[in-house]
Amino acid sequence: MSTLVAVLIALALPARAHEVRPAIADMTQDGSRLVFDVRLNLEGVLAGIDLSAVADTNEAAEADRYDALRALSDSALADEARADWPGIAAGIGILAGPDRLTPMLSGIVVEPQQNTDLPRDTILSFTVDLPAGADAVTVGWARSYGTLVLRQQGVDDPYTGYLEAGATSDPILLTGGGAVGGWEAFVRYxxxxxxxxxxxxxxxxxxxxxxxxxxxxxxxxxxxxxxxxxxxxxxxxxxxxxxxxxxxxxxxxxxxxxxxxxxxxxxxxxxxxxxxxxxxxxxxxxxxxxxxxxxxxxxxxxxxxxxxxxxxxxxxxxxxxxxxxxxxxxxxxxxxxxxxxxxxxxxxxxxxxxxxxxxxxxxxxxxxxxxxxxxxxxxxxxxxxxxxxxxxxxxxxxxxxxxxxxxxxxxxxxxxxxxxxxxxxxxxxx
Incomplete structure (x- = not known):
């Protein structure tokens, strides 16, 4: 019976935890710039949690740091992100050919969530300047940031990718036409x-x-x-x-x-x-x-x-x-x-x-x-x-x-x- 109780507690605990979800990035071209709006669990990134290694933040060694960030006001969390932006940007790899592009922070919107036992979403916006003649980019996402869903916006046949932690996208045509075919989509999903x-x-x-x-x-x-x-x-x-x-x-x-x-x-x-x-x-x-x-x-x-x-x-x-x-x-x-x-x-x-x-x-x-x-x-x-x-x-x-x-x-x-x-x-x- 003691074994059964221990197992019961073990399986019940993950349902209470702060679930790790994929980050979702929308990519739009604006003239010579690419604009990214990424919805993510910002506290997990700032706490240094390896989001590819845990299903919920309570399992991480950095859980206390996460909880302290989760308890911050929306504005205070945004201030933490601005201060740590160089470190965050280092985990974002955007390339146009051989050129690595530098992400520049353009906005942070922390969505209100009063219940501190639940995860809070943040929309992190940044831009990169495209080099002259660039017609495609690849996007990489640090393994510790977890899974990334990347969606191209504003073009015909847009690219949509489900990038496992640490993966890099295929080349994304800036003019569109990079949508996956039926068979490829079937296999990927x-x-x-x-x-x-x-x-x-x-x-x-x-x-x-x-x-x-x-x-x-x-x-x-x-x-x-x-x-x-x-x-x-x-x-x-x-x-x-x-x-x-x-x-x-x-x-x-x-x-x-x-x-x-x-x-x-x-x-x-x-x-x-x-x-x-x-x-x-x-x-x-x-x-x-x-x-x-x-x-x-x-x-x-x-x-x-x-x-x-x-x-x-x-x-x-x-x-x-x-x-x-x-x-x-x-x-x-x-x-x-x-x-x-x-x-x-x-x-x-x-x-x-x-x-x-x-x-x-x-x-x-x-x-x-x-x-x-x-x-x-x-x-x-x-x-x-x-x-x-x-x-x-x-x-x-x-x-x-x-x-x-x-x-x-x-x-x-x-x-x-x-x-x-x-x-x-x-x-x-x-």
């Missing part, structure tokens, strides 16, 4: 969709796991995943096309409530009820709106809207299938023993070893792993250690029938329901 599930979508991960733990059989899982996929595809497309818009303050608590529902229902049945696929379809509509909020942050390329949307949705599906596949592999030995198909001694030894490895990763995780996961390692490997421990208990209880359900599926569902309940409370009242 697949990893964006995957990334929104694994590692960033902890709430979507728990919902999918709630579907998985209903029963250790393929048919109920296929029915549920099919209903969920169809539903979130509909609302994702509708929201991205601007046909529907519901505030996140409504959608996010309902998504958390959907996690609670599927997990609690798992406690009372081990089979697919007549109404469950329809309920999951309804919850899938909500999750689609949650997925759409990610796209709304940075938009889709105008000239390849549909391919990019499809690519993002394919990425979401791949992320969900990855979650299911990993958990299926984790509990496979316990399920086989429960069905009388595996050797208990070998399976028990396997789970003890996996639990030890998972705990070891939690305690001594390399920084490269945490950068890849965009979360502390214990957020993922803590729950895995608990699953392996529960699977060991399931095997030790053999030959009692239904051991997997009693010792793995039900405790896992209780844990998922508890986290979902906390998220409902947090998203409504905190």
């Amino acid at each position: 697949i990893p964006v969709g995957v990334d929104h599930i694994v590692p960033k979508g902890l709430d979507h991960i728990l919902f999918v796991l709630g579907l998985f733990f209903l029963a250790a059989r393929l048919r109920p899982l296929l029915w549920q995943v099919s209903a969920f996929t169809l539903a979130h595809t509909i609302t994702l497309a509708a929201a991205a096309l601007g046909l529907v818009s519901i505030p996140a303050s409504i959608v996010e608590p309902l998504i958390a409530a959907s996690i609670v529902y599927v997990a609690v229902e798992n406690l009372f049945t081990d089979g697919l009820s007549r109404w469950r696929p329809f309920v999951i379809f309804g919850f899938g509509l909500l999750h689609g709106l949650g997925f759409a909020s990610v796209l709304a942050e940075f938009g889709l390329p105008q000239g390849a809207f549909i391919p990019a949307l499809i690519g993002f949705n394919v990425g979401v599906e791949l992320g969900q299938l990855l979650v299911i596949a990993v958990m299926a592999l984790c509990v496979l030995a316990a399920v086989r023993v429960d069905r009388g198909q595996g050797a208990p001694v070998l399976a028990q030894g396997l789970y003890v070893g996996l639990a030890v490895v998972s705990v070891g990763v939690c305690l001594w995780s390399p920084s490269a792993l945490e950068i890849a996961l965009e979360n502390p390692a214990w957020v993922f490997f803590g729950p895995l250690a608990a699953v392996f421990a529960l699977s060991t208990l399931s095997i030790r209880s053999e030959p009692k029938p239904g051991a997997y359900r009693r010792f793995v599926a039900i405790p896992a569902s209780l844990f998922i329901a508890a986290v979902g309940t906390w998220w409902v409370i947090e998203r409504v009242f905190l």
Whole structure:
């Protein structure tokens, strides 16, 4: 039980933290200058946080500095940015051919956000002077500044790029025509969709796991995943096309409530009820709106809207299938023993070893792993250690029938329901 409580706290904490979001830059040509308006979390940059290595600012060693900056008034924060502008500009690499262009600060607008527990957006405006004859530029963004969404404005077929931390854009034609093609947009947005599930979508991960733990059989899982996929595809497309818009303050608590529902229902049945696929379809509509909020942050390329949307949705599906596949592999030995198909001694030894490895990763995780996961390692490997421990208990209880359900599926569902309940409370009242 203590392990379960510790894991519960571990997964609940990231939902409270100051989420790291992509910076969004609009680039417009004004005569011989380029004008950039960048919406970003300025406190994170000023605090020196490596925004590529954390999913929320509370995880960073510089969290205290971040909180002190977050507590400043809007005008005081702007003053801090002006004083530190040379250092900020050093992380912005804009080149026209071989010439590195110097960013010159032109404005800072700190958007009011009274609740200091929430991130505050700032629009940082700067210009660069173009050398004579320049017809294209490349834009680079320091790795520590996190992900950058770069959007060209005021031209036909504008460039839109999703630059991972530390990446540099392709050459951007100043006269336009640099929009990505349909196939390229499709391919580029697949990893964006995957990334929104694994590692960033902890709430979507728990919902999918709630579907998985209903029963250790393929048919109920296929029915549920099919209903969920169809539903979130509909609302994702509708929201991205601007046909529907519901505030996140409504959608996010309902998504958390959907996690609670599927997990609690798992406690009372081990089979697919007549109404469950329809309920999951309804919850899938909500999750689609949650997925759409990610796209709304940075938009889709105008000239390849549909391919990019499809690519993002394919990425979401791949992320969900990855979650299911990993958990299926984790509990496979316990399920086989429960069905009388595996050797208990070998399976028990396997789970003890996996639990030890998972705990070891939690305690001594390399920084490269945490950068890849965009979360502390214990957020993922803590729950895995608990699953392996529960699977060991399931095997030790053999030959009692239904051991997997009693010792793995039900405790896992209780844990998922508890986290979902906390998220409902947090998203409504905190």
